Amino acid sequence: MKLDLNLLRVFDAIYTARNVSRAAAALDLTQPAVSQGLTRLRNLMGDPLFVRAAGGVAPTARAQRMAPAIQEALRALESAVRDASGFDPALAERVFRLHMTDIGEDQFLPRLITTVRLRAPRTRIETMRVPLADLGPAMDQGRVDLAFGFLPGLKSMRSAIMFQDRYIILMRAGHPFARRHGTRLRALDAIQALDFITVRTHAYTRTTLEALHAADRVRVTTEHFMALPALIEATDLAVIIPRNIALSFAPRGGYAIIEADLPHHQFDVGIHWSHRYDKDPANRWLRGVALELYRED
Numbered sequence: 001m002k003l004d005l006n007l008l009r010v011f012d013a014i015y016t017a018r019n020v021s022r023a024a025a026a027l028d029l030t031q032p033a034v035s036q037g038l039t040r041l042r043n044l045m046g047d048p049l050f051v052r053a054a055g056g057v058a059p060t061a062r063a064q065r066m067a068p069a070i071q072e073a074l075r076a077l078e079s080a081v082r083d084a085s086g087f088d089p090a091l092a093e094r095v096f097r098l099h100m101t102d103i104g105e106d107q108f109l110p111r112l113i114t115t116v117r118l119r120a121p122r123t124r125i126e127t128m129r130v131p132l133a134d135l136g137p138a139m140d141q142g143r144v145d146l147a148f149g150f151l152p153g154l155k156s157m158r159s160a161i162m163f164q165d166r167y168i169i170l171m172r173a174g175h176p177f178a179r180r181h182g183t184r185l186r187a188l189d190a191i192q193a194l195d196f197i198t199v200r201t202h203a204y205t206r207t208t209l210e211a212l213h214a215a216d217r218v219r220v221t222t223e224h225f226m227a228l229p230a231l232i233e234a235t236d237l238a239v240i241i242p243r244n245i246a247l248s249f250a251p252r253g254g255y256a257i258i259e260a261d262l263p264h265h266q267f268d269v270g271i272h273w274s275h276r277y278d279k280d281p282a283n284r285w286l287r288g289v290a291l292e293l294y295r296e297d
Contacts, residue, residue: 003044005077006037007040008074010023011041013141014034014038015050015059015067015071016140018053019056020035020056021056026137026141045066047062047063074276075276078276086281087282087285089123096123098128098144099149100148100149101129103224108290109127111293111294113125115292115293116289119289120285128144135147139157142276146271146287147272149269149270154272156275157272158273158278159270161268162271164266165242165267166243166265167204167262167267168240168241169185170228170232170249170255171238171239174256175236175256184258184260185260188260192213192214194238195218195219195237197219197220197239198221198239199221199223200222201224202241204240205241208240219237220237225241240262242267242269243257271287
């Protein structure tokens with residue numbers, strides 16, 4: 001049996017995306033071309049391979065058995081090609097695509113871009129926000145090189161810790177609550193006296209307030225972290241956010257940071273990448289730069 005390598009890529013993309021349209025987008029092909037490739041595979045294998053399911057397709061038992069071997073073969077081939085070509089940052093012309101939130105861009109991009117421009121002046125960096133459910137497949141398929149942040153949902157990805165952070169309570173300087181409790185909150189039930197802002201893309205604040213029976217104290221929900229400084233300055237609202245983000249607001253002045261033993265308040269901030277690109281020279285180089293800049297000693 002002669003198998004076209006492109007058919008294996010079609011199989012892998014459909015298996016990963018569980019959707020023919022998304023597989024076509026990942027491969028930069030038209031949907032009819034991917035459907036035609038799937039038909040050829042079905043004829044060669046004598047099996048449907050994928051059947052209709054909610055939201056797309058699901059692999060048959062035979063496809064499930066085939067998938068690990070096909071993915072390993074594609075990884076080996078990709079690795080051989082990349083290792084043969086190498087990566088010279090001074091000469092490389094490529095785009096690095098990074099998953100970051102708006103606050104991640106504020107935290108990581110300035111130093112990262114400055115360093116990359118000095119060492120790899122012909123490269124480009126693009127940031128994007130990928131839904132967590134799609135992030136793993138996007139990295140497996142090479143559409144995202146690295147993801148930055150606290151991403152515990154990426155169980156199957158490689159990762160390296162840059163630093164540890166913790167959640168604190170932020171409010172304006174001179175807030176009556178800050179004058180009463182100082183910089184350390186001893187009794188968590190006092191939180192029920194505050195009114196809060198939450199960020200829609202960051203679930204921790206709301207789940208924490210629910211755990212502390214203070215969910216009804218949410219008064220404002222914003223789409224982005226960057227709206228917080230002005231809101232905090234102008235009101236008596238408080239927000240539960242990572243300490244490093246709060247410190248990034250500090251140069252503006254006028255804030256009070258209150259430490260508290262909130263539920264699960266400590267967490268690791270890291271970089272994440274697909275095991276498929278673990279030995280990719282360009283990916284390894286960029287990971288090294290990020291860890292050099294942000295890893296705590």
